[in-house]
Amino acid sequence: MKSPIVLATLASVFLLGAAPAAFADAVVAVSLTGDSTDMNGMGIKLDTPVVKAGAITFKVANDAMVEPHELVVVKAPAAGDLPYNAKKRRVTEAKLKSMGEIGDLKPGEAKDLKLKLSPGKYVLLCNIAGHYMAGMQAPFTVE
Numbered sequence: 616m617k618s619p620i621v622l623a624t625l626a627s628v629f630l631l632g633a634a635p636a637a638f639a640d641a642v643v644a645v646s647l648t649g650d651s652t653d654m655n656g657m658g659i660k661l662d663t664p665v666v667k668a669g670a671i672t673f674k675v676a677n678d679a680m681v682e683p684h685e686l687v688v689v690k691a692p693a694a695g696d697l698p699y700n701a702k703k704r705r706v707t708e709a710k711l712k713s714m715g716e717i718g719d720l721k722p723g724e725a726k727d728l729k730l731k732l733s734p735g736k737y738v739l740l741c742n743i744a745g746h747y748m749a750g751m752q753a754p755f756t757v758e
């Protein structure tokens with residue numbers, strides 16, 4: 616028979632373990648897809664495009680076969696498209712407010728990006744040359 620102390624300890628471990636769920640961060644699953652052998656397959660898929668403001672964990676997976684990808688989170692400009700350098704085939708990040716990024720994710724690799732975001736419009740993108748225009752961009756809203 617277990618002693619009351621053991622039971623109390625088990626109960627408190629359970630409660631401590633369960634408590635954070637009530638204050639859980641928003642979690643967004645992000646799938647980076649596509650290989651340069653098939654630029655049409657390039658994309659960023661989110662399991663939700665809208666979350667509440669606060670701590671947000673992006674669970675970012677590179678689901679490509681051979682292609683490295685990255686994930687950059689920027690504040691969307693007030694109007695119009697993101698500034699783009701056609702020669703470099705990249706978004707001009709210096710002209711944007713970057714909120715955070717995960718660089719150089721290898722195929723099959725997954726990492727978490729934890730950010731605190733206030734309400735507004737954001738864009739998730741991969742800024743490896745050519746990937747943004749091939750479809751690696753996704754709007755994201757924090758409300």
Ligand SMILES: [Cu+2]
Binds near residue numbers: 683684685741742743
């Ligand atoms: Cu990419």
